[in-house]
Amino acid sequence: MPIIDIKDLSFSYAGTARPSLSNVNLEVKKGEFVIVTGPSGCGKTTLCRCLNGLVPNFYAGELTGEVLVCGLDARRQPTSVLSHHVGFVFQNPENQLFSLTVERDVAFGPENLGLSRDETRRRVEWALEVTGIGGLRDRAPYELSGGQQQRVALASVLAMEPEIMVLDEPTSFLDPRSSQEILGVVAKLNKDLGITVVLVEHRLDLATRHCSRIVVLDKGTVVLDGPPKDVYGRQAHLIGIGVPKVTLLFHLLKQDGVEIEKIPVTVEEAEAELREILKH
């Protein structure tokens, strides 16, 4: 059974005429690393909000279709129940950090799940360790750098031991190196612990290497879905997807008649392909 199973999902926010999602069908298997992307305003954030019940429980509107997450009906379960299964990391870490120390922020989730002191302590230690912020435990989140704050946000979500992590543009506010590090941590959680990852991202240059699949939304529906090498074609570029620059370069070269064996999706693949082209 897929861990996320969405059937014919449509949603319009209260007071808007235009649906944000229309007839979305999406299955995600346990352990997948899926990037969700699409033009500005295509419904990416709304789709994420459906996965932990923020839509329709917190953001009201008209919803039709089915959303099953870990076998639970996300339309009817309160967010408090879904939060055991789905961890949510927002674009701006300042929106989800509020305690006076990093340790307290990370402990907040487990404490509110009603876990014992020992279990809470164990989870906090573990979450701090896997995100590499053990050294920051006594610092105040608001005095940390953006990259460090985003790690705290990740840790605070991880401490709930979710099966799925949903991250809504988690690197937007970060400098490229911090972005790379955060995406590395997420990829490690996916690989080592089998946590299913749904990552919303515009900047695909850094994220592509980690994912197994890319889902492209346009005007509220899924228009492309597959591994990066299949998705990063002409159509993706035309609807405004920022395909990695090396991928775009090789598409353009191919159009110009240069013989290209395989369109690269990472810089390393591009290097190999370019050496090959220049050898002839």
Added chain:
Amino acid sequence: MITVESLRYAYPNGNEVLHGVNLNIGDGEFVAIMGENGAGKTTLVKTFNGLLKPIDGKVLIDDVETRKTSVAALARSVGLVFQNPDHQLFCETVRDEVAYSLRNFGYPPDVIERRVRGILETLDLMPYVDSSPFMLSGGERKRVALASVLVWNPKHIVLDEPTIGQDYQQKDRLRNVIVQLNTQQKTVVVVTHDVEFIAECRPRVILLSGGRIIADGKAEEILTDKALTERASLIRPQISLLFSSVANLPRDVIDVFSAKAVINSAVRRRT
């Protein structure tokens, strides 16, 4: 003209963020300020419209010192678009939001209507003219914030992370808007981490690190410098990484179209 002389700035808690910045930005220039999280980029641009006043040194906008004038007066010539649009949006509709400044400046209604419509069309926002800004997506709200500043036609425009949440087409549109502003002799200063966007636009790049300027020059010089970019927590553009790892290719290529031209001519030479 924006002139910054030996600027030091510390927040009220004593944390000094800028340690002696010197800078000259001429009319009609396009400048990107880049650097790691916490380098002082946002702090620096907030001194341009007087939101923050230097503790030492000075900032001059068209030869007027920011310490000797009000933010309200400076705002007419320096338009600042914040990183987080929610810090500047508050009206009930996109139209009201974008018209707000012009109404305050006392423009006649027909001029306001024309200008608002013009800028909304330029930024692909006409479909949302009657929507509440708060019902829009993050990327759309960002564009509304930009429209609400561009509409009053300031001479110097400062954009803090304008590409966040924008797709490729919107970034293209933004680039065209910037070029257009430059041809009207307007200064455009962009604070950004978006290395790939800057590689496509190739403006003058100022690298800020730890509150000091560590480099100032052409994008193709700075973004291809491994040591400099690492110091500022940047990653070189993909095209630069590709070209620096394959032998006999020029090292100063950072954008897709130049790269395509170089490779095409290399391939042609071989056949």
